[in-house]
Amino acid sequence: MINPYTESILIFVGINVILAYSFYIPMTTNQISGGQGAFMGIGAYVSAVLTVNFHLPFAAALAASGIAAGLIGAVVGFPALRIRGLYLVIMTLGFAEVVRVFFMTNEYFGGAYGFSGIEELTNLSNVYVVLAMVVFLLFRMERSHLGRAFQAIRENEIAGETLGINITRYKVIAFALGATTAGLGGALYAHYALFIDSNNFGFHRSIEMVIFAVFGGITSLWGPLAGAAILTVIPEFLRFIQEWRMVFYGLMMVLLMTFRPQGLLTKGMFRRSGPEG
Amino acid sequence: MIFLQQVVNGLMLGCTYALVALGYTLIFGLLRLIHMAHGEVLMIGAYTALVIIGYFHGNLLLAMIGTMMVTAVLGIAIYLASIRFVEKGGHLSPLVSTIGVAIILQEIFSKLFTGEKIAFPATLAVKNIQLGGITFSTVQLFIIVFSLACMFALFRVLKGTMIGKCIRAVSENMDTARLLGVPVFLVVAATFGIASVLAGIAGVLVGIAYHSIYPLMGIEIGLKGLAIIIIGGMGNVVGAMVSGLLVGIMEIFSVAYISSSYKDAFTFGLMVLILIWKPEGLFGRATDQKV
Numbered sequence: 001m002i003n004p005y006t007e008s009i010l011i012f013v014g015i016n017v018i019l020a021y022s023f024y025i026p027m028t029t030n031q032i033s034g035g036q037g038a039f040m041g042i043g044a045y046v047s048a049v050l051t052v053n054f055h056l057p058f059a060a061a062l063a064a065s066g067i068a069a070g071l072i073g074a075v076v077g078f079p080a081l082r083i084r085g086l087y088l089v090i091m092t093l094g095f096a097e098v099v100r101v102f103f104m105t106n107e108y109f110g111g112a113y114g115f116s117g118i119e120e121l122t123n124l125s126n127v128y129v130v131l132a133m134v135v136f137l138l139f140r141m142e143r144s145h146l147g148r149a150f151q152a153i154r155e156n157e158i159a160g161e162t163l164g165i166n167i168t169r170y171k172v173i174a175f176a177l178g179a180t181t182a183g184l185g186g187a188l189y190a191h192y193a194l195f196i197d198s199n200n201f202g203f204h205r206s207i208e209m210v211i212f213a214v215f216g217g218i219t220s221l222w223g224p225l226a227g228a229a230i231l232t233v234i235p236e237f238l239r240f241i242q243e244w245r246m247v248f249y250g251l252m253m254v255l256l257m258t259f260r261p262q263g264l265l266t267k268g269m270f271r272r273s274g275p276e277g
Numbered sequence: 278m279i280f281l282q283q284v285v286n287g288l289m290l291g292c293t294y295a296l297v298a299l300g301y302t303l304i305f306g307l308l309r310l311i312h313m314a315h316g317e318v319l320m321i322g323a324y325t326a327l328v329i330i331g332y333f334h335g336n337l338l339l340a341m342i343g344t345m346m347v348t349a350v351l352g353i354a355i356y357l358a359s360i361r362f363v364e365k366g367g368h369l370s371p372l373v374s375t376i377g378v379a380i381i382l383q384e385i386f387s388k389l390f391t392g393e394k395i396a397f398p399a400t401l402a403v404k405n406i407q408l409g410g411i412t413f414s415t416v417q418l419f420i421i422v423f424s425l426a427c428m429f430a431l432f433r434v435l436k437g438t439m440i441g442k443c444i445r446a447v448s449e450n451m452d453t454a455r456l457l458g459v460p461v462f463l464v465v466a467a468t469f470g471i472a473s474v475l476a477g478i479a480g481v482l483v484g485i486a487y488h489s490i491y492p493l494m495g496i497e498i499g500l501k502g503l504a505i506i507i508i509g510g511m512g513n514v515v516g517a518m519v520s521g522l523l524v525g526i527m528e529i530f531s532v533a534y535i536s537s538s539y540k541d542a543f544t545f546g547l548m549v550l551i552l553i554w555k556p557e558g559l560f561g562r563a564t565d566q567k568v
Binding site: 032079082083085086087089090091093094095097098101102104105203204207210211214218244246247249250251252253254256257258261 | 309
């Protein structure tokens with residue numbers, strides 16, 4: 001058996017990879033979200049309430065949290081269609097702030113004291129089952145109608161539209177799928193951290209997901225996986241960094257954007273036919 | 278009378294918002310990017326004043342001058358370190374690199390001054406002035422007058438000086454301005470300096486108004502500033518000023534008449550409505566998306 005320390009690192013790697021994908025999926029249609037932390041929070045609170053107050057089995061709570069986050073994501077993503085680029089970033093940042101304040105002030109969700117008494121239901125197997133599902137679906141999607149539509153939107157939205165791609169529909173789908181993924185990550189997180197409060201899902205959390213995905217590279221399917229895994233494991237090995245972890249992240253973000261803005265991995269990097277793919 | 282009293286309180290809050298939003302909008306106007314560490318410039322402005330007053334026993338004037346100098350240098354340094362060489366990478370790159378700077382600054386100041394709220398020294402003698410049933414404190418009067426003076430000064434600079442003309446030229450069309458011999462690099466650096474000075478001043482005013490500052494204060498005020506430039510129209514200077522004041526008044530009214538916990542929701546809600554109904558902002562002109 002692996003020791004509990006390694007197990008906890010592996011669980012956090014899994015959760016963080018899922019969260020990194022939640023930023024990556026809207027990004028495949030050029031939608032930059034600065035508020036994925038809010039969807040994670042929604043998933044975390046929904047699953048916590050369902051298991052603690054309604055005694056639902058974890059699988060059902062997990063599914064419900066993904067669906068809840070996805071539905072709210074679709075609602076948020078809908079006006080986001082008219083709002084592109086930096087406008088979307090600001091809108092999602094603002095949305096995340098409103099959600100954080102909601103959980104902080106709403107007594108049903110524990111208010112400022114947070115929500116405690118959550119059972120430990122997250123374990124290695126269910127984290128990696130969820131992660132495998134996410135990766136498998138993304139992998140299948142890349143070669144499907146949906147994935148190709150996403151790619152067309154990413155390359156050139158207007159050209160895609162002239163080719164008959166329904167931009168509205170696909171952008172909402174991408175945004176909602178991203179939110180669903182964040183919700184699942186949030187549910188897994190809540191049942192491992194056992195205590196959640198609104199500050200777990202604020203600005204810093206949203207930004208952390210951006211860092212994971214951008215560090216690994218957002219043009220490649222494996223980028224977010226590599227980014228989240230490396231950035232979760234490295235601080236464990238460099239204990240002295242732990243205290244200055246955020247400064248280290250910050251420095252890395254500046255240097256990465258200056259010298260390798262495409263991130264560690266790029267699309268087609270491992271293919272023999274060269275970088276274009 | 279209570280109504281007018283609330284308007285005065287709202288103006289005080291709105292003035293600091295407007296100063297922050299002006300910085301965002303000036304930079305957006307020039308480079309079409311969001312400077313995510315702008316809120317941290319404000320935070321450092323507040324801490325600079327705290328150090329000057331609290332540790333060196335300087336007066337408010339000295340603190341203001343010191344803050345303006347520190348934040349001007351800081352703003353230009355942030356531009357050089359995190360924007361100058363990543364500008365071309367689309368929306369995401371400058372966003373990520375300036376967030377990186379923001380995180381570094383938050384963390385350093387949390388280590389230096391603890392992450393908790395600390396008291397901002399009182400420097401103005403607080404006296405209440407009665408004016409036709411409304412009570413002003415000298416603090417409120419100072420904040421409102423001083424910020425309006427700063428905004429007026431900014432207007433004069435933009436409209437009446439060579440550097441202002443250059444800023445306007447670059448924000449209209451950077452390439453053409455460069456062809457016509459405008460030193461674009463210097464103009465952009467100067468704009469970062471001016472924007473950061475405004476944020477620094479806002480930081481000092483926030484300290485004076487609320488008597489306490491903390492390392493993460495920049496996030497909250499920064500997000501408000503971003504909401505305000507959307508409401509006023511991105512890149513629009515007058516829009517940023519007017520909507521800053523409007524949002525300040527609206528927040529105070531929502532606290533006074535509805536509930537204090539939802540003041541942020543009102544601001545961001547208004548922002549979303551504006552985005553849906555009039556994405557170019559209250560004071561902006563509509564432009565078509567170009568291929």
